[in-house]
Amino acid sequence: MSLLDVNHLDVRFALRNGDIQALRDVSFSLDRGERLGIVGESGAGKSVAAFSLLNLISKPGYIAGGSIRFDGQELIGQSERALRHIRGHRISMIFQDPMMTLNPVLSIGDQMVECLKAHRRISTHEARGIALHKLVQVQIPSPEARLDQYPHELSGGMRQRVIIAIALLLDPDIIIADEPTTALDVTIQAEIMALLLSLCEKHNVGLILITHDLGVVSQVTQRMLVMYAGRVIEEGPTREIINDPQHPYTQGLMNALPQMATPGSRLNQIPGSMPSLDNLPDGCAFHPRCHFAMRSDGQRRQACYEHVPGFVTSGNCRVACHMVSEMLGYERIPAEETTS
Amino acid sequence: MNATESLRHSDAHSPLLEVRGLEKHFSLSGDFLEQLRFDKGRLVRRQEYVHAINGVDLTIQRGEALCVVGESGCGKSTVARTVMGLLKPSAGEVRYDGERIDDLSTRSLLPYRRRMQMIFQNPYASLNPRMTIQETLEEPIRLHHPQWSRQAIRDKVHEVMISVGVAPDWGNRYGHEFSGGQRQRIAIARALAVDPEFIVADEPISALDVSIQAQVLNLLMEARQERHLTYLFITHDLAVVEHFGTRVAVMYLGRVCEIADTATLFAHPRHPYTKALMSAIPRLEDDRPQHIRLEGEVPTPVHLPSGCVFHGRCPHANERCRREIPSLITTDNGAQVACHAIEEDRIS
Numbered sequence: 001m002s003l004l005d006v007n008h009l010d011v012r013f014a015l016r017n018g019d020i021q022a023l024r025d026v027s028f029s030l031d032r033g034e035r036l037g038i039v040g041e042s043g044a045g046k047s048v049a050a051f052s053l054l055n056l057i058s059k060p061g062y063i064a065g066g067s068i069r070f071d072g073q074e075l076i077g078q079s080e081r082a083l084r085h086i087r088g089h090r091i092s093m094i095f096q097d098p099m100m101t102l103n104p105v106l107s108i109g110d111q112m113v114e115c116l117k118a119h120r121r122i123s124t125h126e127a128r129g130i131a132l133h134k135l136v137q138v139q140i141p142s143p144e145a146r147l148d149q150y151p152h153e154l155s156g157g158m159r160q161r162v163i164i165a166i167a168l169l170l171d172p173d174i175i176i177a178d179e180p181t182t183a184l185d186v187t188i189q190a191e192i193m194a195l196l197l198s199l200c201e202k203h204n205v206g207l208i209l210i211t212h213d214l215g216v217v218s219q220v221t222q223r224m225l226v227m228y229a230g231r232v233i234e235e236g237p238t239r240e241i242i243n244d245p246q247h248p249y250t251q252g253l254m255n256a257l258p259q260m261a262t263p264g265s266r267l268n269q270i271p272g273s274m275p276s277l278d279n280l281p282d283g284c285a286f287h288p289r290c291h292f293a294m295r296s297d298g299q300r301r302q303a304c305y306e307h308v309p310g311f312v313t314s315g316n317c318r319v320a321c322h323m324v325s326e327m328l329g330y331e332r333i334p335a336e337e338t339t340s
Numbered sequence: 341m342n343a344t345e346s347l348r349h350s351d352a353h354s355p356l357l358e359v360r361g362l363e364k365h366f367s368l369s370g371d372f373l374e375q376l377r378f379d380k381g382r383l384v385r386r387q388e389y390v391h392a393i394n395g396v397d398l399t400i401q402r403g404e405a406l407c408v409v410g411e412s413g414c415g416k417s418t419v420a421r422t423v424m425g426l427l428k429p430s431a432g433e434v435r436y437d438g439e440r441i442d443d444l445s446t447r448s449l450l451p452y453r454r455r456m457q458m459i460f461q462n463p464y465a466s467l468n469p470r471m472t473i474q475e476t477l478e479e480p481i482r483l484h485h486p487q488w489s490r491q492a493i494r495d496k497v498h499e500v501m502i503s504v505g506v507a508p509d510w511g512n513r514y515g516h517e518f519s520g521g522q523r524q525r526i527a528i529a530r531a532l533a534v535d536p537e538f539i540v541a542d543e544p545i546s547a548l549d550v551s552i553q554a555q556v557l558n559l560l561m562e563a564r565q566e567r568h569l570t571y572l573f574i575t576h577d578l579a580v581v582e583h584f585g586t587r588v589a590v591m592y593l594g595r596v597c598e599i600a601d602t603a604t605l606f607a608h609p610r611h612p613y614t615k616a617l618m619s620a621i622p623r624l625e626d627d628r629p630q631h632i633r634l635e636g637e638v639p640t641p642v643h644l645p646s647g648c649v650f651h652g653r654c655p656h657a658n659e660r661c662r663r664e665i666p667s668l669i670t671t672d673n674g675a676q677v678a679c680h681a682i683e684e685d686r687i688s
Contacts, residue, residue, distance in 0.1 A: 186620045187411065253550055253551060
């Protein structure tokens with residue numbers, strides 16, 4: 001059994017004029033020490049997926065259904081107290097903006113000690129020792145001096161290293177990193193990603209990396225999910241998806257990258273933009289932008305326009321697309337319909 | 341307003357834009373009273389500056405798309421804003437079509453403002469929330485062509501809206517009703533509405549989603565071909581540079597460290613910083629080239645290092661680099677590089 005098993009997760013946001021479904025039928029799993037990338041554009045639901053793992057969705061959001069099993073234990077419906085034992089301790093998070101994550105009025109050392117003492121019964125002296133050890137692991141220059149510095153005294157890259165050290169503080173099983181390098185410069189980003197990768201490998205820590213950057217996913221993760229409008233549309237080994245994407249949306253994303261076209265020529269753009277979650281089209285959410293759906297007719301067209309595609313297996317990947325299932329000669333399986 | 345008219349007072353071979361020895365410093369110290377400090381019992385006046393750009397030379401020929409790349413804080417946006425006349429340079433000069441424009445008054449700058457337009461990074465901030473799209477697009481035309489009739493203005497707005505792919509009947513909507521990609525299209529339409537010949541685009545696609553970036557980049561390239569535009573394109577994304585630019589200037593801490601044709605730069609990056617920057621791009625390919633690790637981080641532009649600004653992180657730095665500022669030298673393949681090590685043949 002996997003370390004983390006997410007099945008049919010539904011997350012909704014209760015609004016005055018009805019619920020908005022931010023996640024529909026999201027399933028994935030993570031083995032011990034495995035690195036998983038979640039890719040998608042803004043609004044695809046990738047951050048909601050990660051936040052819901054620790055029930056960190058704030059009101060009006062709520063988990064409407066599904067199950068999240070971590071190490072054999074169901075997390076949905078757990079008390080706040082039980083979840084607090086898991087958060088930071090067994091599953092920790094790294095957020096996008098390092099300045100927002102660190103407490104500006106506590107020194108780096110105090111924040112690390114506070115976190116350790118919340119989870120373990122140890123003396124401040126011992127806790128400082130562990131904190132220092134973690135700062136050494138993230139290769140911060142002069143780590144002793146950093147313990148007594150405040151976040152504003154550090155540069156962006158340095159702060160993100162401190163945050164990685166805090167995430168590793170209690171030797172978690174999984175780190176969830178939500179766009180950890182988006183706020184950083186290219187050269188710093190490369191260093192931070194390399195550091196995160198080597199630490200995860202060395203300590204056998206699982207990583208869930210949320211990003212919109214296909215380059216980062218391809219270099220760091222072993223498996224990836226592609227999300228679109230609240231659903232997983234493709235999942236599989238990163239190399240397979242990057243080398244041979246099956247879903248028209250994933251293909252479109254890859255082909256739209258400037259490095260995929262000859263310099264100066266027209267880029268292969270995906271027309272239109274992602275629909276907002278309160279106004280999803282019927283059938284496959286991608287059909288208004290999908291060139292296969294647009295060109296098809298008859299029964300095929302009806303499938304794309306009216307039925308939500310179910311997953312089909314292609315190689316080691318799962319893909320939710322009527323066209324792919326047809327090309328592979330599958331019977332058309334509609335998804336378990338969850339639309340209200 | 342056609343191409344022949346805009347070429348009227350110049351021959352096509354002189355550069356469209358020339359920047360010489362440009363410097364821009366921002367004071368950090370506030371006004372006079374805030375600059376006063378007690379130091380060992382004496383009252384002293386102390387001023388500190390952010391040295392955003394320190395001696396930048398650029399030349400842009402007609403029809404070129406010059407990309408300026410660099411990390412945050414390297415001064416690339418300051419270059420764009422100084423060129424546009426939004427900031428007064430501390431030293432140096434900006435020449436547009438042979439005329440010096442950096443010391444002009446607002447009024448005498450107006451004709452140039454029609455010929456050069458700017459597109460900003462954040463389309464959520466650059467559209468006036470209280471104006472409809474029609475009003476937003478009409479405003480620059482009214483300002484620059486006060487003699488035009490209402491119908492002529494409306495026709496022009498209609499034309500630019502179609503050319504950027506925004507449905508003309510959306511004109512009476514407000515900016516907030518549109519997605520980021522649509523807003524950026526409207527911002528581009530606003531820039532194109534007065535038929536400029538030169539566009540300064542400051543990170544025009546970095547705030548947009550991946551699938552939208554390609555759409556906007558295509559739009560900018562179409563506009564370049566159809567309207568014979570010249571671009572100064574500011575970005576941190578090297579993949580975009582390789583695709584869009586005809587020439588590239590790499591900046592570091594307010595200085596240009598390398599300028600070359602795009603193909604030359606990507607085939608043979610010379611400057612150690614350019615090499616490190618290019619090796620840091622996450623690639624899709626399996627076989628990634630070894631990433632060149634730079635020691636430390638970009639120093640603050642408040643206390644500039646002596647000598648070459650890059651020497652603190654450069655693996656090839658020696659005594660001369662710490663002492664003497666390198667100037668741009670032209671190498672055998674036409675690229676211009678500011679590096680002592682290359683000049684002395686210590687590195688290739």
